[in-house]
Amino acid sequence: MAAASKVLVIAGSAREGAFSVKLAKVAAAALAAAGAETTQLDLRALGLPIYDGDLEAAHGVPDGARTLRDALLAHDAMLLVTPEYNGFPTPLVINAFDWLSRLKPEGSAPAGLGASAGKPCALLSSSPGPLGGLRSLNLMRQFLGLTIGMLIVPQQFALVRAGEAFGPDGALLDAKAQQSVDGVAAALLRLSNALRKA
Structure with missing residues (x-):
């Protein structure tokens, strides 16, 4: 029997009571x-400062970026839940992947x-508004x-309201919303499992 797919789940906000954290748990x-x-x-636990080329030149890439890299390597797929700040994904999530992109090969890594x-990656979004973070979701897809x-x-x-x-x-109180989350999860696992077998 094949081992289960390992999925890294990330919320794009870390504030207390964040809807993206709640949806990530679902x-x-x-x-x-x-x-x-x-x-x-x-x-937020990665402790990554806002990306600054001078900071990188003086001190190198922070270890938090290596933690993210190693987590990606240890998992077959990723699911990200993004909130929406002024129509965009959060600085927290963009900054983390900006730092990730600066890492050069190190030893066997x-x-x-x-x-x-x-x-493989799947995307969900959440917002108190009527669009559910759809604008940030589409930008995150591109990024x-x-x-x-x-x-x-x-x-x-995109989880509205x-x-x-x-x-x-x-x-989730709405059964249709839960079905949508289940459908995204199933699609991610189909892709992940297919790539693992390839």
């Missing part, structure tokens, strides 16, 4: 129910973009696909 549960092993990564290249080199599955889901979407236990 997505991780959906992935686990579909047979995957999941790890949730806190981007590939460059940062080598760790992300061809990695991770074209710049970071990941394979983004076509299926995606996220402030009203979760019950006291953290579960």
